[in-house]
Amino acid sequence: MLKMKTGLQRAFLAVIVAVGTLWSMTLVAQDAASLYKAKCAACHGADGKGDTPVGKKLGLRDFSSPEVQKMSDAELTTIIADGKEKMPSYKKSLKPEQIKDLTAYIRDLGSKK
C-alpha cells in the first residue's frame, strides 16, 4: 500500500514537472513575442522585415537578410543591449535573459521567409 502510494506520488510529480516545463517554455516564447511586439515591431515590423514607415526611413535591414543572419548571437545580443546608431539601447529596460530570448526570437523570425 505504502509502495503504491509513493509510485503514484512519483508519477504525479513527474506530471507536475512536465507540465511546469512546458508551461514555462510557452511563457518564454510568449514573452519574447510580446516584448518584440511592444518594443521592437514599431521599427522592425511584426515580421522583422523592417517594412514600416520608421523602418524605411532608417533604412532597416530585414532580419532574414544574409547581413543579419551572418551576425553571431553575441553580436545581435550586443546590438540589442548597447544599441547602434539609431537602434536604441535596451540594457537598462530589459533583463539579460529577455535580450537573449529576443535574440532567439529574431533568429526565428529571420529564418522564416
Ligand code: HEC
Ligand atoms: C527606433 C527604432 C528601433 C527600435 C524601436 C528598435 N530598433 Fe533595432 N535597429 C534599429 C536600427 C536603425 C538598426 C540598424 C542599426 C545600424 O546598423 O545602423 C537596428 C538594428 C537592430 C539589430 C541588428 C541587425 C541589423 O539589422 O543591423 C537587431 C538585432 C535589432 N535592431 C533588434 C531590435 C530589438 C530586439 C528591438 C526591441 C527590443 C529593437 N531592435 C528595437 C532601429 C530600432
